[in-house]
Amino acid sequence: MFRYAAPYRKKFYWSVALAISLAIFTPIRPWLIQLTVNDYISAKPGTTFLNGKLDIAGMLILITIIQIGLILIETLMRFVFSFTTASLGQSVVKDLRVETYKKILNLNLSQFDKTPVGALTTRTISDIESVNDIFSDGLVPVIADLLTIFCVLVFMFYADWQLAFIALIPFPIIIVATYYFKESINKSFQRVRNAIAALNSFVQEHLSGMAVVQAFAAEENEFKKFKKINREHRNANSRGIMAYSIFFPVVEIVSALSIGLIVWYSSEHRIAAGTIMSFILYINLLFRPLRMLADKFNVLQMGIIASERVFKVLDNTDVADNSGTWRPQQVKGKIEFDKVWFAYDDENFVLQDVSFIARPGETIAIVGHTGSGKTTIISLLNRLYHIQKGDIRIDDVSVENFELDALRSKIGVVLQDVFLFSGSVMDNITLRNPNIEKEKVIEAAKMIEMHDFIMQLPGGYDYNVMERGATLSLGQRQLLSFIRAMLYNPSILILDEATSSVDTESEQLIQHAIDTVIKDRTSVIIAHRLSTIRKANRIIVLDKGKIIETGTHEELIQKGDFYSKLHKIQFDKSIRIL
Numbered sequence: 054m055f056r057y058a059a060p061y062r063k064k065f066y067w068s069v070a071l072a073i074s075l076a077i078f079t080p081i082r083p084w085l086i087q088l089t090v091n092d093y094i095s096a097k098p099g100t101t102f103l104n105g106k107l108d109i110a111g112m113l114i115l116i117t118i119i120q121i122g123l124i125l126i127e128t129l130m131r132f133v134f135s136f137t138t139a140s141l142g143q144s145v146v147k148d149l150r151v152e153t154y155k156k157i158l159n160l161n162l163s164q165f166d167k168t169p170v171g172a173l174t175t176r177t178i179s180d181i182e183s184v185n186d187i188f189s190d191g192l193v194p195v196i197a198d199l200l201t202i203f204c205v206l207v208f209m210f211y212a213d214w215q216l217a218f219i220a221l222i223p224f225p226i227i228i229v230a231t232y233y234f235k236e237s238i239n240k241s242f243q244r245v246r247n248a249i250a251a252l253n254s255f256v257q258e259h260l261s262g263m264a265v266v267q268a269f270a271a272e273e274n275e276f277k278k279f280k281k282i283n284r285e286h287r288n289a290n291s292r293g294i295m296a297y298s299i300f301f302p303v304v305e306i307v308s309a310l311s312i313g314l315i316v317w318y319s320s321e322h323r324i325a326a327g328t329i330m331s332f333i334l335y336i337n338l339l340f341r342p343l344r345m346l347a348d349k350f351n352v353l354q355m356g357i358i359a360s361e362r363v364f365k366v367l368d369n370t371d372v373a374d375n376s377g378t379w380r381p382q383q384v385k386g387k388i389e390f391d392k393v394w395f396a397y398d399d400e401n402f403v404l405q406d407v408s409f410i411a412r413p414g415e416t417i418a419i420v421g422h423t424g425s426g427k428t429t430i431i432s433l434l435n436r437l438y439h440i441q442k443g444d445i446r447i448d449d450v451s452v453e454n455f456e457l458d459a460l461r462s463k464i465g466v467v468l469q470d471v472f473l474f475s476g477s478v479m480d481n482i483t484l485r486n487p488n489i490e491k492e493k494v495i496e497a498a499k500m501i502e503m504h505d506f507i508m509q510l511p512g513g514y515d516y517n518v519m520e521r522g523a524t525l526s527l528g529q530r531q532l533l534s535f536i537r538a539m540l541y542n543p544s545i546l547i548l549d550e551a552t553s554s555v556d557t558e559s560e561q562l563i564q565h566a567i568d569t570v571i572k573d574r575t576s577v578i579i580a581h582r583l584s585t586i587r588k589a590n591r592i593i594v595l596d597k598g599k600i601i602e603t604g605t606h607e608e609l610i611q612k613g614d615f616y617s618k619l620h621k622i623q624f625d626k627s628i629r630i631l
């Protein structure tokens with residue numbers, strides 16, 4: 054944590070210096086009051102002070118001016134102190150958040166299969182916010198409070214050690230109460246955080262899946278579930294509120310007890326009025342930070358827990374390995390899978406001994422039942438996941454030896470489910486890369502005959518697709534991702550066709566787009582359309598992660614085995630249409 058505070062060393066030192074000065078400064082005013090009452094107000098009429106320069110009235114005016122000055126200075130110091138600690142916290146939060154997000158951006162994709170999105174969102178947003186509390190409410194302020202308590206005690210014992218002892222008799226009660234308060238707040242805080250996380254993820258998920266909720270008339274059940282989670286949130290909070298409501302009055306009672314003891318002892322032992330007054334003020338000075346301390350310890354503890362979680366993300370070593378150095382300007386586009394074995398979880402092999410070659414310019418189609426590993430094959434090509442055994446080569450160089458950016462920029466991808474971000478059509482095509490000119494985008498769009506469609510949208514290329522592309526149809530989304538893939542004029546194209554259930558007009562557009570994008574480049578296509586498959590140089594038939602047949606359409610049909618059966622089931626309908 055301190056490493057992150059290091060660039061803001063100055064602010065940190067300032068706040069510590071101010072904490073120390075404030076601690077020493079605070080007890081001076083009660084001490085001055087003691088002095089005033091005992092030495093000046095109770096002085097015999099006619100006494101003069103400062104070598105006869107001032108009489109009693111003059112001295113009182115001087116003290117008053119000093120007191121006003123002290124109050125002003127103290128206020129100013131308090132202002133600078135809170136401002137410095139808070140801005141120190143925010144600066145650290147800013148850096149930490151950037152670092153965390155950068156880390157998340159570079160994590161291996163498999164990490165996201167294991168970690169819920171909600172958890173990472175909480176890490177980058179609210180957990181880091183609690184880290185701020187370590188600085189603004191925690192560490193330095195706690196030191197400041199402890200110092201204040203220490204200095205006040207010193208002043209008290211210096212003024213009258215016996216009276217100080219008497220005043221502190223009820224102290225152990227406070228210590229016990231503070232302990233129970235701290236524990237109780239701690240527990241409730243944990244529960245509140247969990248409840249907030251549950252609320253967040255429930256609402257987030259159900260807003261995303263609203264169509265399912267409404268289509269299946271599940272509103273009432275979901276609402277009941279929501280009310281239950283919300284109730285838990287209230288219950289968790291009310292425990293905390295209860296602890297506060299008991300603790301603060303207890304502190305009040307104990308401080309009243311202290312004052313009572315001071316008054317009783319003073320009347321027995323004829324203690325000077327000024328001393329009594331100053332002790333009453335000291336007691337207040339002592340109890341105020343004490344009351345806050347319990348609270349701040351909690352904040353500090355929560356901040357530490359939160360920072361532990363954040364650092365767990367930061368210390369994650371499962372980042373995309375980018376040790377390869379091969380950066381070719383262009384690749385010819387030869388793809389070779391050499392006895393590839395792959396498992397998402399290191400034991401259940403999803404791909405087993407997969408080998409095939411695609412020569413530059415060829416089109417390879419992959420077909421197979423759902424779950425047979427088709428999408429997996431193409432995720433491996435641009436190294437979204439690491440293979441366990443075998444090798445994948447492009448132009449006879451293992452993909453492991455490529456620099457990651459260099460590798461991925463040579464491969465255009467159209468994924469099975471297209472994800473669009475909220476923003477304009479243009480932003481979604483270029484992914485906010487400022488180096489891509491609008492003309493290039495339009496050119497790519499024209500190539501696959503999408504330009505006219507985009508121009509029909511209100512605002513054309515500036516049309517705002519809402520989150521997840523909710524305002525566009527499935528086919529339209531896929532077509533946008535074709536433009537995305539075309540922009541870089543990649544030598545290799547991988548295409549995970551979405552289901553063929555799009556309207557005929559989009560169907561034709563997509564077919565045309567596919568024909569255009571695969572021209573003159575090596576393509577690996579997971580195809581559902583018979584026409585696409587027929588044009589392929591080779592068809593790879595995948596079953597449960599193994600290649601069971603390869604060949605052209607005609608060869609495989611003639612063989613009359615797996616493919617011809619699959620073909621019969623899957624394409625009978627489309628053949629009739631064709």
Ligand SMILES: Nc1ncnc2c1ncn2[C@@H]1O[C@H](COP(=O)(O)OP(=O)(O)OP(=O)(O)O)[C@@H](O)[C@H]1O
Nearest residue numbers: 166397403421422423424425426427428429430469
């Ligand atoms: N991220 C993942 N983590 C763990 N297992 C996965 C993951 N993605 C896919 N799998 C598993 O790997 C197997 C192959 O999945 P894959 O997505 O490659 O199938 P597919 O052939 O593309 O199917 P479809 O035609 O339905 O798209 C499936 O059994 C699936 O359960």
Ligand SMILES: [Mg+2]
Nearest residue numbers: 427428429469
């Ligand atoms: Mg798939």
